[in-house]
Amino acid sequence: MPIPINEPRRVKALHRYQILDTVPEKEFDRLTELASLICQVPISLVSLVDDHRQWFKSRVGLEVQETSRDIAFCRYAILNSDLFEVEDATRDTRFKENPLVTSDPHIRFYAGYPLTDPDGYAIGTLCVLDQIPRQLTENQKQSLRLLGDAALELIVKHRQNQELKYLGNLFALSNDLICVAGTDGYFKKLNPAFHDVLGWDESYLLRTSFFELVHPDDLQDTLDEIAELASGKSTINFAHRFRCQNGTYRNLQWVATPEPDTGYLFAIARDITDEKEKERLLFQSENKFRSFFESSQGLMCIHDLEGKLLTVNSAGAHALGYEPAELVGLRLSDI
Known part of the structure; x- marks a missing residue:
């Protein structure tokens, strides 16, 4: 054959x-x-x-x-x-x-x-x-x-x-927010995730300028990003806080690209609120530890598995007759 x-x-x-x-x-x-x-x-x-x-x-x-x-x-x-x-x-x-x-x-x-x-x-x-x-x-x-x-x-x-x-x-099943929007600030088409994440009914979001729902402190940056897209920039990646139906805000990370002939924006957003909160708590924890580390009157240090000093608090270094920078790199056995 x-x-x-x-x-x-x-x-x-x-x-x-x-x-x-x-x-x-x-x-x-x-x-x-x-x-x-x-x-x-x-x-x-x-x-x-x-x-x-x-x-x-x-x-x-x-x-x-x-x-x-x-x-x-x-x-x-x-x-x-x-x-x-x-x-x-x-x-x-x-x-x-x-x-x-x-x-x-x-x-x-x-x-x-x-x-x-x-x-x-x-x-x-x-x-x-x-x-x-x-x-x-x-x-x-x-x-x-x-x-x-x-x-x-x-x-x-x-x-x-x-x-x-x-x-x-x-489009219907995604947990991410997927939409078609205009540079005029109005959504044209939304997937169900908008309601699931933000609580708003689709009809409300379609008749309301999304600029009204952006956190006031993030509004100017958002306007600037939309202007970039309107000028023909192919893809934009930005984040802002977006108001929910219950009055709280969610942090949304957007990727958007324009359709030149219509001026429509095709965009997808991921809810990064939980990630932002983890970052905030980690930063807060690090600050607390740094404050405790520096204010301690005893010797506080961090070293690697070989005993090499990575950082030493001021009070501990001075108690040994050194400046903190002089001890960094020495081994515990050296002092």
Whole structure:
């Protein structure tokens, strides 16, 4: 069986489109019907060639949903960059013993245009078949090419819609605050995390300028950052305090990027309030320890595992007749 040289990557590319075994769609059915009418043949297919089968996303004039790849005419068509045509299968050594030729549906004529995706992988074909020998006219060949390109565009669009669906799920389920906003200070779209973190109803946030909810001490910095985005700066990372429905403030760390044509800002924020509180408590603890360390009248020191002094308090150093800096680097055994 002929195999494309990039077969593993080709099959992987086909699976990425997530279109195999999907329900019929009228957009594809219109293309196969047009192909059948233009080429004046009874059978037309959008065929996707997997590693072991060809599956028909759309079909006219054929009842089966798929066939084994071993007997598929399309396995040859995907080896080509342009139209592949078999005028009379009974006179072609590659196909004359094929069960699709020797028995129902008794194929004689085949023409298939490879559906080559933007990465160069031929994932299937738009093909037309007949039960009598024939040859397509140049106009019919060009029409089949155009319809094939349209079929591929539908497949790419199908994948894009799938990605949008997954992004929609991420938007709804994310614990981070995700939004579309304007440089005018108003949100355009919000995910549910805004309500979960801040307590505000979506309707209130959409009709209220977010500048009103920024802590007064952070407002000017926020205005400056928004101005940077409005001027075309690609990405901004900044933090501010944002008022909650209960009157408290949460610390939000933002990453935002503008859409130049609309002026909209696409942004995501992470609630770093707990991290800020931990930083504050750590700083407070360090200050308390430093104060205790320096005010102690006895010897206080910090040393490493080898006994080398890293820091010594003033009172302890003076009691030994040294300045603190003179003791740093000495070992305990040295003194």
